[in-house]
Amino acid sequence: MVISNLEGEIASKEGERKRKRKGEVRPSQSKWRLDSEQKTYSSKLLEALRCVRAGAPAEPSRTRAVREAANRALAMAARGQTRWSRAILSSRTLKLTAAKRRRAAASRLKRSGGASQEKKRPPAIQRKARVLGKLVPGCRQLSFPKLLEETSDYIAALEMQVRAMSALSEILSSIGSGSGAPPPA
């Protein structure tokens, strides 16, 4: 009750904080490994794919549309708890991707100009952290520990995405070929 809670708080405040932090990191991995999560994602992906099929029949744009739909479905599955998922969901417009390409080209020009200078100035780890930040959506200007946390969740989510998409394509192909192969678990 109230009194015993107070005692517990004062006694183990540090431990609780550590436990809370660990609790944030751990469930991300176990969450993306759940079969239920994969099934949820697969069904969402199927819906998205149907829309894409109807929408953009041209080959290259269709590929990109499929990939975007898959990423968006993955971000939805994250339930908005991670930065990268929010960045994916909030930044998916054609205008934005064109702007990104322009920005990437500009930065590449700049970098090639400055590549002659010594690269040791920013420590190697910081450089790699920047590269990683560019890879994970929405994590460019993030502190290092936060970036690592986002990366671990992103990697787990990507793994689940690959598993789900490959399983889905097998089912689709088996349907397409018309044989009676047993569906994967």
Added chain:
Amino acid sequence: MNPSSREMQGMASSAQIALQDLQNGQHHHHHQQIQNPSLHGGHFDHANDGAVGGTGHDDFLDQMLSSLPSGWADLGNSKSPWDLSSGDPNGSSVAGGNKEVNYAPYDESSLLAARLRQHQISGGSSPGVKPLMLQLNNLQQSQQMLLQAMGRSPTGSGPGDSGLLLPLTLGSGGAGEVDVPFKSPNSTGGEGLYNGLGGTIQRAAQAATQQQFHHAQQAQNYGGAPATGVPPPSPAAAASGGAAAPPRQRVRARRGQATDPHSIAERLRRERIAERMKALQELVPNANKTDKASMLDEIIDYVKFLQLQVKVLSMSRLGGAAAVAPLVADVSSEGQGGGTARNGGANGISAAAAAGNDGLTVTEQQVAKLMEEDMGSAMQYLQGKGLCLMPISLASAISSATCHARPPSGARHASNPVDGTPSSPNMSVLTAQSAMANGVGGGVGDGSRTKDAASVSKP
């Protein structure tokens, strides 16, 4: 002060044991209990880890010792609170009788021992709290009366009388709040305690609330008692309690490390980073690198690879290379980590080369032709089809492995020849043969293919 607090701590555990004896119900065990603490006084030091009010207890002890002798005289006079609180005429008379009975054998030492015992009963350690509660609930009425009588406090917090009030009123400043548990010895009583403790130093408040919680349990048997006395005594008692118990909340840094806040923050940050890196190491394959930089390299490569896999899968999902799926799904759906998925991805992509029987030869010829001119264009052509090149040895190894994993898919031999062991080596061989037939040497083809496989894996 420390020895006395230790003694008191010892008293607590011994008091618990004594209370267990009490539970059996003979009130003449009082004397035994009173003597026992003095016997076992110094032995039980371990019980009280929650000695929150340790220094406060010392002050309580002093005040108890000083004020108790004078307080005994008042006990006979202030009987009305007992009537109110107990609500039991028998209890009051018994209390009176017991009072007289129990005063006699009390000399200084036994008095002190008894008071210490009561004090420990009231302010005992947290692990002792719960068993204490249970035991106290089962206390016989005479024993309760005894405690009440002994604990009659002279400090004038009349309504707050119970045997355990004495130590409380003296030092903790929470005597007034004891009445609240009388009213309702449950969580609401606890909240009332908190309300009463509003102005006190937290430590004293904790000590007081602990003791009051104990009192709450004991007071259950007294029945409902008016809590009228709670507000008036509490401010005064709180002030005295605050002065008595020094605050002991300090951030204790670990031994051997600087207590400088900057270094502490730096240490925390480094710990956090190390924690996250360890979590990432479990996710990423080939995570045996101890260096942070190389670990970061691995992570970056792995993220790039996974994103590439998603891209390839999205390409294969559309019409054409639907047969890419089986082999990829075989490896991936086995639930293995990214390592096998990586191989599976590459293998699946190469399996696509074997997929369309009719289209295969055409594709092969096309690729071979392109390879003559320019490897880059050949690679682009293949990638446009969602394919890639891989060494024959690797392909055969992987296909044999996956063949074992998916025996039932052998039925689909015709449409998915990659599932069968003999087929993909044949395909790879076919690819090599067609390449050779088109003028590219077998060794060159293998070499270039290896090189291409290497280049494919690292775009």
